Amino acid sequence: xxxxxxxxxxxxxxxxxxxxxxxxxxxxxxxxxxxDESGTPFWYPRALSPRTxxxxxxxxxxxxxxxxxxxxxxxxxxxxxxxEPPYAVAxxxxxxxxxxxxxxxxxxxxxxxxxxxxxxxxMKVRVVFHDVTDEIxxxxxxxx
Amino acid sequence: MSEGTPDVREARxxxxxxxxxAGVGETEQGKLDGKGSFQLxxxxxxxxxxxxxxxxxxxxxxxxxxxxxxxxxxHSTTLCDYLGWAPGYFSSVAVGGATAPLMAVQAMHAIDAGxxxxxxxxxxxxxxxxxxxxxxxxxxxxxxxxAFEAPYGLSTIGGYGLLAxxxxxxxxxxGEALAAVVATQSEHAAKKWNxxxxxxxxxxxxxxxxxxxxxxxxxDCSLVSDGAAAFLVTTAERAKDMxxxxxxxAGVGExxxHQYISQADSVDSVRQxxxxxxRRAMEVAGITPQDLxxxxxxxxxxxxxxxxxxxxxxxxxxxxxxxxxxGNGKIDGGTLPMNTHGGxxxxxxxxxxxxxxxxxxxxxxxxDDTGVNDGGNRxxxxxxxxxxxxxxxxxxxxxxLVLSSEPPSAS
Numbered sequence: 001x002x003x004x005x006x007x008x009x010x011x012x013x014x015x016x017x018x019x020x021x022x023x024x025x026x027x028x029x030x031x032x033x034x035x036d037e038s039g040t041p042f043w044y045p046r047a048l049s050p051r052t053x054x055x056x057x058x059x060x061x062x063x064x065x066x067x068x069x070x071x072x073x074x075x076x077x078x079x080x081x082x083x084e085p086p087y088a089v090a091x092x093x094x095x096x097x098x099x100x101x102x103x104x105x106x107x108x109x110x111x112x113x114x115x116x117x118x119x120x121x122x123m124k125v126r127v128v129f130h131d132v133t134d135e136i137x138x139x140x141x142x143x144x
Numbered sequence: 145m146s147e148g149t150p151d152v153r154e155a156r157x158x159x160x161x162x163x164x165x166a167g168v169g170e171t172e173q174g175k176l177d178g179k180g181s182f183q184l185x186x187x188x189x190x191x192x193x194x195x196x197x198x199x200x201x202x203x204x205x206x207x208x209x210x211x212x213x214x215x216x217x218x219h220s221t222t223l224c225d226y227l228g229w230a231p232g233y234f235s236s237v238a239v240g241g242a243t244a245p246l247m248a249v250q251a252m253h254a255i256d257a258g259x260x261x262x263x264x265x266x267x268x269x270x271x272x273x274x275x276x277x278x279x280x281x282x283x284x285x286x287x288x289x290x291a292f293e294a295p296y297g298l299s300t301i302g303g304y305g306l307l308a309x310x311x312x313x314x315x316x317x318x319g320e321a322l323a324a325v326v327a328t329q330s331e332h333a334a335k336k337w338n339x340x341x342x343x344x345x346x347x348x349x350x351x352x353x354x355x356x357x358x359x360x361x362x363x364d365c366s367l368v369s370d371g372a373a374a375f376l377v378t379t380a381e382r383a384k385d386m387x388x389x390x391x392x393x394a395g396v397g398e399x400x401x402h403q404y405i406s407q408a409d410s411v412d413s414v415r416q417x418x419x420x421x422x423r424r425a426m427e428v429a430g431i432t433p434q435d436l437x438x439x440x441x442x443x444x445x446x447x448x449x450x451x452x453x454x455x456x457x458x459x460x461x462x463x464x465x466x467x468x469x470x471g472n473g474k475i476d477g478g479t480l481p482m483n484t485h486g487g488x489x490x491x492x493x494x495x496x497x498x499x500x501x502x503x504x505x506x507x508x509x510x511x512d513d514t515g516v517n518d519g520g521n522r523x524x525x526x527x528x529x530x531x532x533x534x535x536x537x538x539x540x541x542x543x544x545l546v547l548s549s550e551p552p553s554a555s
Contacts (some may be wrong), residue, residue: 011285077281077299138296
């Protein structure tokens with residue numbers, strides 16, 4: 001059995017310096033949340049805090065939250081999704097009070113998508129990290 | 145009429161001079177093999193000038209939009225070059241689906257500032273036959289945040305789906321209510337000479353169509369098309385000398401709540417954000433939703449008009465689905481006929497250009513294609529006020545116009 005992973009062909013995050021803290025931590029399977037100078041978390045990571053335009057700090061999130069909404073995608077935005085089973089794109093409200101986009105997955109090797117009938121608004125979820133390349137671990141969410 | 149805030153009073157001052165739409169035009173829509181983006185723009189320029197009864201030399205301004213096919217950072221002057229024309233004012237607008245009403249607003253500002261007296265607003269593209277697969281992917285990716293949304297495989301359809309599913313959950317709205325928008329507009333498109341889809345479909349037909357991204361079936365989605373449309377914005381004074389009965393811009397408004405869908409606070413914040421565009425346009429016009437006769441409401445997906453109808457105050461929160469199911473949006477017997485040309489879902493997708501063209505035709509009393517390419521009579525009797533809007537992104541940025549069949553009253 002080869003250790004070599006098949007090439008990952010789905011969209012990867014645009015990497016910019018302002019996202020480095022987040023992605024470096026994600027590699028260590030930690031979910032960092034940017035916070036403004038009052039300690040209030042916001043999403044998404046950026047160079048300056050929204051509204052106040054002050055410097056950004058980070059806290060580690062608990063990694064638990066609630067599904068705010070979802071859409072089961074039967075067709076993806078690129079060819080890389082051809083032949084895939086329908087997958088769940090969701091917005092999850094983290095317990096810290098910010099809303100993030102994610103996929104809802106089973107906690108199994110390769111983190112396959114949750115079956116559509118198992119997805120509902122309001123379900124409690126926790127983060128898992130899907131190591132899609134050596135550099136990128138995508139936070140995804142699985143039912144608690 | 146209420147006195148209004150200073151910005152509303154200023155908008156009324158500008159519009160009280162009389163800003164008219166004195167000509168409209170549209171090409172065939174669909175798959176127009178071999179026709180380039182600028183050819184379509186040139187053809188519709190001719191149609192629109194003919195409608196107004198003017199020549200290019202009598203027009204002194206132009207506002208264009210953008211192309212998904214021809215990459216140019218100088219869209220308006222590239223078209224000027226093609227037309228062999230050097231107007232005194234030129235500009236382009238790019239705010240996605242909100243572009244068309246904003247083109248009218250920009251023309252209005254140019255006229256108010258004395259930069260031009262007759263401004264051609266023209267948009268068209270060969271999106272269906274000309275776009276590359278990488279262009280399609282780039283379009284889909286533009287809807288997502290490149291770092292924190294795109295990696296999850298969000299499609300444009302699914303982005304709207306996220307909001308639609310939450311709306312349906314909060315207000316207990318069924319998929320049939322969304323399908324009723326499609327069924328209603330299919331009846332209207334059947335009578336529009338250049339609509340791409342002319343067959344009348346039922347709620348059941350929509351529900352049986354294949355699922356693309358929940359809650360949307362194929363027929364819930366807007367079309368991809370080649371085609372062009374235009375309208376000529378001018379002063380009431382100059383419109384008197386033109387061939388066509390002018391209609392008048394009575395109110396304008398914009399509204400915004402988020403760019404990326406993960407940044408939207410709630411269903412209601414989106415409803416209020418986009419709704420501001422229509423509410424403000426009506427406030428400037430000094431009318432209420434009860435005064436509207438026609439609603440040409442942006443319909444990127446079947447869900448899109450529902451939240452706009454609510455945001456504009458035409459329906460209460462969560463009530464637009466029942467409103468459509470009860471037939472209120474139909475030309476035949478409806479209380480406020482909506483998307484009387486079929487909209488993006490049944491006619492063609494050119495942002496909100498056709499919504500403005502159709503609103504103008506309704507107020508002119510000329511929304512009748514009987515005898516033209518198997519078209520029919522779509523005219524709403526005695527239409528005096530129409531609202532028309534466009535939304536860019538995933539219900540992110542909205543611009544709305546209220547048009548009137550009558551010039552502003554001297555006050």
